[in-house]
């Protein structure tokens with residue numbers, strides 16, 4: 001079989017940690033490459049999804065370093081785009097004070113970036129979207145940032161159950177079918193689809 005000429009674009013060959021933004025007016029890298037950001041509530045499966053996507057041990061080490069979990073972390077991928085890992089939000093086990101910290105940080109990132117091509121918002125396929133999830137989508141719509149929704153932990157449902165939940169979440173959030181990707185870090189389902197959607201965002205002219 002002839003190799004798919006588009007497939008090479010989906011191979012992550014090089015991952016380089018550029019640094020973290022620790023406070024709202026803090027350091028962030030110069031933006032010259034397109035950026036794609038990843039957001040979702042804590043425990044949604046963001047680290048697992050990013051590790052599945054990137055497949056680098058060094059990547060997993062950085063994102064789990066204590067202190068880094070509250071930062072916005074920037075990774076250069078293939079010298080082609082910058083992956084922006086936003087802090088997880090709104091988890092009951094995190095104190096109210098720490099929960100309140102994510103919003104100004106994330107808003108500051110969105111207001112300061114000039115190269116953002118899109119965001120991947122992660123939602124647990126089994127849960128109804130939270131107020132914070134809706135606020136994030138509203139905020140992105142206001143900024144006119146394209147959003148892809150990755151429905152995580154799809155392996156926890158049957159195929160039919162997952163399809164039903166995907167349709168329900170799409171309906172409640174008024175999402176287009178091609179915005180929604182079912183994902184499982186456990187089975188790898190959705191990895192190629194998500195990489196392909198990210199590649200399209202990166203390749204699209206601003």
Ligand code: GDP
Nearest residue numbers: 042043044045046047048153154155184185186
């Ligand atoms: P984060 O806080 O958003 O970075 O979430 P993690 O990636 O640390 O995952 C939170 C929990 O969900 C962990 O116990 C993971 O093992 C589990 N998890 C994450 N992704 C999946 C998945 O695709 N399938 C299943 N079954 N569990 C998952």
